[in-house]
Amino acid sequence: MSRLAERTIVTRLVLAVTAAMSVVLLVSGAVVWWRVSFALDRQVDRDLTAYSDVVAGDVRLGHAPPTGTPGLVHQVYDVDGRLISGDAGHRLLRRSEVRAAAVGEEVRREIGSLLPPSDRAQRVRGLRVDTPVGTRVLAVAADRRGHDEALRELLLQLLLAGLAVLAAASYAAYRTAHGALRPVERYRAAAEAADPDQQVALPVPRRRDDEVTRLGHTLNHLLARIASAHEQQRAFLADAAHELRSPLTVMKTDLEWVRGHADDPVEVEESLASLAIQVDRLVELSDLLLDLEEVRAAPAPHEDADVAEVARRVVDRLAPQAHRADRELGLRVHGPARARCDPLRLELALGNLVTNALTHGEGDVTVTVTGHAADVLLEVHDEGPGFPPEFVDRAFDRFARADESRSTRGSGLGLALVRAVADLHGGQASASGSTVRLTVPR
Template structure:
């Protein structure tokens, strides 16, 4: 085919490099290109997950089916073309032999022929193509120079019922003249077979796509329905509905079931935490109300009638005692809060003997005054702990032993397998049996110690120090007293 006229003149002034000519205005950036993709992504992410999954399945299956359809079509087309080309080659050779022999030209059903001179004029032709110019001037020139021209006349979906597969080549006759023999076979059966194949493949692909999309939708719904049930179950917590747990099937052990168990465990911890907070607020309110009420009573008595200097002094001492109690309670609460919020303790190597000696030093005077002995058995070595918290924990244990027991107090410290075990043992009645399970809870005090000073936060503080180090605290009774043990990784 000849190129369209004026093709060279149609080249833009930018040239092959794409550089605009000098002085030309620069192109404005395409807003659709810059903002189109983010807008499409935003719309995509706004779609429900089920819709996104179904669309993803549909698009993926469309690509797979398109590839399979193209492969099947190409293989069938190739086989049909091979057969048609073989028949056309046979017919062309018969046509050329008839021209050499001077016999009458003909052919099988569905065939056609033309004999052209070197200028493209029709010398002979079959009835089907007698009035049709099958070759262009360029194709005639190519065949005249010895090339074999192969082409199709009419397309696969052409309205012309006489579509042809053509082969043209020059032939030198016995009289030394040169003609161009054009052999053609109808492609009707081949095209009809390909059209039928495309229709069948299209129907099969459409049905497969619908089925895959439906299966994808049902699978997505089945996978996400438990998540929706979990969401509805968790939403009830916003209404302060306690004791609600997510419904989890007992006969499954898949990812969603494990997620449900994890969420239920989280709900257990949240509910327990909320319960502790409510109990903490109630206990703290009670503990704070008592000293404040006593303060108010002392001040009211002092203000209602004249008091002597001695009476005012006694009142101020009582007020000071209650204020100190409030300060101690507040400091204990702040210490517990700080321990709970501390993510990383400042661990430093500390000599174990010095750690214990420093912790119990303030209590030696009180022990000597009560004719009691503080005995220390500590292993030699250093431990990697936060001494700022470990010292007051040991001090609290010794102070509790001094106030709630009698006899000597023993402090032992040993290091084994990277764990520091601190034990404080006293001689006395020990812990009440009903108190042991809740000994380390906040504001928990044994019945026989409620009349003595204290807030019930000492053992809670000790347990919090151990937990902050990744350790544990344990209380038990011995045959002759009580013992509290701390196991702290060091």
């Protein structure tokens, strides 16, 4: 602590901001890592479970399991751990694990490590299967290299982004502190270079009204009074010098105190506030990526629901946002609109479309629900110019933006999420002009 107190104010402020931002980045990075890792792990487990169900069914009936499935392999053991068949190039389960699975325990193990990268990375599941020729132990494995590579890439991106943010935060803190203390240094230099026989005037900014500026005016008034006293009492120079020693010492103490406490908290707060807005996006990104992954991994919808009621909930929820922008958000329903769908994910997709129209479109926004014989059509229309013709073909791609500038608002994932919901329902998503359509088969 004593060594830190001996450092300059700029250095201490930069270290404090860097430490605070490091904590924020670690926490936000951990959240992003956990959410993405959770989504990737769930997908690997889904693939492994689906493959094990198929292979276990064949083994149970005495059939030969399928081989050559990309990224998935299996092996069959007897209860003593002897390998009977399989298409894996290496043993998936140890003998102790085979014996544990033979008595009904479900065995899981990981082969290979995330860091350092492994040539062979698999997630293995072992389970007991009763067959016409006796009890067998089935081991199935899913290739985890793509999963691990995605996590390693995410870790690298988080590290690079964190270093960039820390550098930006440190630079902003340095510039803020240096700018706040620059007048103090000018005061010091002016006072140091002043001719003792002339009146000293510190270079105080005229159009600022902060603590350092007010101190400069106070010091100038004081220096003016000192100069006046010097002119009036030149004959008493020796006594005046003695009498001025104490006030000069007080002034020096005041200057040192200002140097330690005169940093501008408003500018520092604004700098920290702008850094806080960039995280909220990757979370928001992570949130959108997680939503997108959840939609893609979701089972086929099986609930018979009223699509018009889903649209009504979206309109009721977003109508206040439209009113605040002096715009109207309306709903039109034509014909019965019941369909087999996932209401929550359909509401998520429609909400994205309406929000996009309110954010990027113009004029009133209309949501139209039309029931056809084979499907239900959802349309979101605004009165703006709509999508550029050259952008329509890739509007639903991930991270696609009509404006390629990365400073544009939005993540470029909203329409990709809409397409994922359409694919989940076996429907289609399309756009033309200022209208976006989503069909849901009945």
